Amino acid sequence: MTLSIKKFLVTGGAGFIGGNFVAKVLSEEIGKVLVLDKLTYAGHRATLRSWEGSPAYRFVQGDIGDRQLVQQLFQEFQPNYIVNFAAESHVDRSIESADDFVETNIVGTYVLVDEALSYWQGLSGDEARSFRFHHISTDEVYGSLGATGYFTEQTPYAPNSPYSASKAASDHLVRAYHRTHQLPATISNCSNNYGSYQFPEKLIPLALLNALEDKPVPVYGDGLNIRDWLYVEDHCEAILQVLAHGQPGETYNVGGRCEMTNLDLLHTLFQCLKDQADLIREHTDYCIDVDYASLINFVPDRPGHDRRYAIDTGKIQRELGWTPRENLRTGLAKTVTWYVTHLDWCREVLKDNYDRRRLGSAKRTVSDP
Numbered sequence: 114m115t116l117s118i119k120k121f122l123v124t125g126g127a128g129f130i131g132g133n134f135v136a137k138v139l140s141e142e143i144g145k146v147l148v149l150d151k152l153t154y155a156g157h158r159a160t161l162r163s164w165e166g167s168p169a170y171r172f173v174q175g176d177i178g179d180r181q182l183v184q185q186l187f188q189e190f191q192p193n194y195i196v197n198f199a200a201e202s203h204v205d206r207s208i209e210s211a212d213d214f215v216e217t218n219i220v221g222t223y224v225l226v227d228e229a230l231s232y233w234q235g236l237s238g239d240e241a242r243s244f245r246f247h248h249i250s251t252d253e254v255y256g257s258l259g260a261t262g263y264f265t266e267q268t269p270y271a272p273n274s275p276y277s278a279s280k281a282a283s284d285h286l287v288r289a290y291h292r293t294h295q296l297p298a299t300i301s302n303c304s305n306n307y308g309s310y311q312f313p314e315k316l317i318p319l320a321l322l323n324a325l326e327d328k329p330v331p332v333y334g335d336g337l338n339i340r341d342w343l344y345v346e347d348h349c350e351a352i353l354q355v356l357a358h359g360q361p362g363e364t365y366n367v368g369g370r371c372e373m374t375n376l377d378l379l380h381t382l383f384q385c386l387k388d389q390a391d392l393i394r395e396h397t398d399y400c401i402d403v404d405y406a407s408l409i410n411f412v413p414d415r416p417g418h419d420r421r422y423a424i425d426t427g428k429i430q431r432e433l434g435w436t437p438r439e440n441l442r443t444g445l446a447k448t449v450t451w452y453v454t455h456l457d458w459c460r461e462v463l464k465d466n467y468d469r470r471r472l473g474s475a476k477r478t479v480s481d482p
């Protein structure tokens with residue numbers, strides 16, 4: 114895609130989608146990037162290592178809720194685009210405690226959008242006209258679908274987890290800053306992403322590592338919950354299209370047009386592992402004669418587990434010409450190759466952070482803090 118060289122302030126750029134977005138902007142020489150990231154358990158400098166030393170890239174460790182820091186970075190860097198990926202992103206963790214979700218997703222987004230307004234009001238001419246604040250959100254704000262139908266941009270919000278409720282609140286704040294103050298803001302609500310650099314707490318990387326290590330793969334409930342899977346690089350391209358051609362005040366739904374039950378997804382993943390047995394043999398000590406399907410381990414369901422998500426991508430397709438390039442087979446094949454050849458990254462990000470145990474499995478009781 115074509116954009117004149119721009120300055121992108123990317124929050125949450127050391128995370129999964131943000132890291133892929135930074136890689137796209139820098140490798141395709143679309144712009145300069147300043148990453149602001151708190152480096153929580155989910156954010157890692159290792160994800161951005163290839164860019165260290167590049168004159169087009171700068172990293173600052175900090176919180177989007179730190180008003181003084183945010184103000185200072187806006188003034189120093191003078192971004193054309195602010196892209197807000199920073200968030201607590203894991204539903205299971207939000208079941209254990211929603212504190213960080215409220216703090217970052219709601220309060221942090223409020224501080225960021227509020228400071229973006231002051232910054233934008235200080236711009237003039239073309240700089241002011243072309244400035245965009247883009248907020249990354251999720252299809253989970255729409256709640257759960259029955260057997261039929263799709264989420265459109267008109268679907269009423271009905272979030273069911275503390276995570277999706279906090280994302281819904283942040284979407285409302287961004288939208289309100291456009292309606293009330295005319296801040297040129299856009300929002301995208303995307304379905305489940307997969308690809309390189311995803312922290313191994315989410316279904317695909319967790320199942321992939323467990324299967325490689327011949328460990329049980331936990332499947333919540335009956336495994337028939339449906340998600341709409343999108344390869345992360347397709348999501349990053351959609352974001353660039355929204356920045357370049359999206360209308361301020363608009364929301365764009367982004368999805369893979371790839372609905373799958375969790376069980377079907379896992380069987381497809383296992384087939385990809387089988388297909389890449391030679392690569393696994395070459396890069397690891399793991400046994401490749403594993404009956405991966407036998408590792409499936411049904412465990413108690415996630416409380417409040419949404420049954421089905423499916424995105425109608427008609428608007429972004431019609432108005433911005435975006436469609437996903439990868440299908441699940443090609444995207445998963447790339448993902449398996451990436452993880453098998455980046456097990457050092459997995460070890461580094463998991464170390465002292467997360468042992469891949471089940472999170473958020475039980476409803477909280479009165480005695481819980």
Ligand code: NAD
Pocket residue numbers: 124125126127128129130131149150151152153154155156157175176177178197198199200201202203217221249250251252280302303304305306307311312
């Ligand atoms: P992630 O958990 O991998 O990364 C989040 C990043 O934000 C981390 O680098 C973390 O350190 C950083 N961060 C957290 N709190 C911060 C704070 N207070 N200040 C600054 N940085 C902070 O998440 P992800 O999967 O890359 O998701 C990115 C965004 O996309 C999120 O807003 C998420 O809600 C949204 N989203 C994710 C998916 C998905 O499938 N992963 C789908 C749709 C939307």
Ligand code: TDX
Pocket residue numbers: 202203204205250251252253304305306314315316317319331332333338339340375415
């Ligand atoms: O071990 C598991 N077993 C399992 O059956 C895990 C981690 C998940 N699941 C199920 C729950 C979901 O139905 O797999 C499905 C996918 O789960 P996650 O990977 O946790 O993703 P999900 O809860 O669908 O949310 C993701 O997509 C939307 C991201 O984490 C969100 O940030 C994004 O907004």
